[in-house]
Amino acid sequence: MEYFYELHEHLDPALPMTCRYHEEPKAFKNHCHKNVEMLFITDGEGDFKIEGEVFSAKKGDTIIVNPYEFHSLTLEPDSTIKYICLITHHSFYEEYPFEYNSKIFKTLVSDENILSLGKKIYEESQMSDLPYLKESVKAYVNILIISLLRNYKNDVSLSTTSDNHKYAIASSVVEYIRRNFRNGIYVDTMAEELGYCKFHLCRIFKQITGTTILQYTNSLKCFYAEQLLATGKYSIHEVAELCGFESNSYFSLLFKKSRGYLPSDVKK
Numbered sequence: 445m446e447y448f449y450e451l452h453e454h455l456d457p458a459l460p461m462t463c464r465y466h467e468e469p470k471a472f473k474n475h476c477h478k479n480v481e482m483l484f485i486t487d488g489e490g491d492f493k494i495e496g497e498v499f500s501a502k503k504g505d506t507i508i509v510n511p512y513e514f515h516s517l518t519l520e521p522d523s524t525i526k527y528i529c530l531i532t533h534h535s536f537y538e539e540y541p542f543e544y545n546s547k548i549f550k551t552l553v554s555d556e557n558i559l560s561l562g563k564k565i566y567e568e569s570q571m572s573d574l575p576y577l578k579e580s581v582k583a584y585v586n587i588l589i590i591s592l593l594r595n596y597k598n599d600v601s602l603s604t605t606s607d608n609h610k611y612a613i614a615s616s617v618v619e620y621i622r623r624n625f626r627n628g629i630y631v632d633t634m635a636e637e638l639g640y641c642k643f644h645l646c647r648i649f650k651q652i653t654g655t656t657i658l659q660y661t662n663s664l665k666c667f668y669a670e671q672l673l674a675t676g677k678y679s680i681h682e683v684a685e686l687c688g689f690e691s692n693s694y695f696s697l698l699f700k701k702s703r704g705y706l707p708s709d710v711k712k
Contacts, residue, residue, distance in 0.1 A: 465566060475514065617638070
């Protein structure tokens with residue numbers, strides 16, 4: 445199974461969030477990201493696997509993915525689910541007195557008021573001709589965050605159980621790889637900087653993600669390379685260099701293995 449870090453690098457600094465309605469969503473593979481993601485289920489149902497635990501969500505529920513949590517969606521054959529997906533940049537949470545790199549909110553919330561706020565944020569964000577639009581949307585997002593903190597804040601620390609500690613270790617590895625993959629990843633250096641034994645780090649990461657640190661790094665590099673190629677702004681050689689590949693041939697080999705097609709096949 446492919447695990448990857450989802451990049452959110454193009455958010456508007458004046459309104460650092462995205463809000464989209466998925467009417468025909470597909471199952472998605474296990475991945476994580478730094479920003480909080482909220483999925484407001486408007487119809488149907490599906491199984492969300494978050495940090496190894498399955499949450500069955502239906503119409504009226506809200507699924508909350510906390511920072512760096514690995515998550516995926518599984519759909520039964522012929523089943524469907526529709527949801528509003530709100531991704532809020534971590535800067536929204538800077539003024540609140542808690543550690544951001546932790547399990548902030550409960551995962552499954554069944555609250556009509558929370559769902560209504562999600563719908564309001566989506567509806568407001570679509571009104572491109574309204575004055576003070578960004579200020580309005582940002583205000584609704586903050587009301588949502590406050591409502592969740594008042595009623596659905598998770599008081600359980602990540603370090604209270606062995607499994608949560610393992611997920612925290614895997615998340616720290618993912619973040620390290622995300623920051624450093626362009627310059628080369630050396631497991632010995634990573635382990636020293638993160639404060640763990642190299643063999644313990646590799647074992648925990650493989651246990652949580654099902655892949656090795658090297659495999660994950662190559663998968664992330666190829667994922668990011670495809671995004672660059674799709675812009676049409678860079679040559680294959682430039683993308684290979686930007687993503688830290690040693691040569692064009694090695695880049696093409698790993699890209700084909702990871703993505704299933706050659707870099708030259710990416711549509712611009």
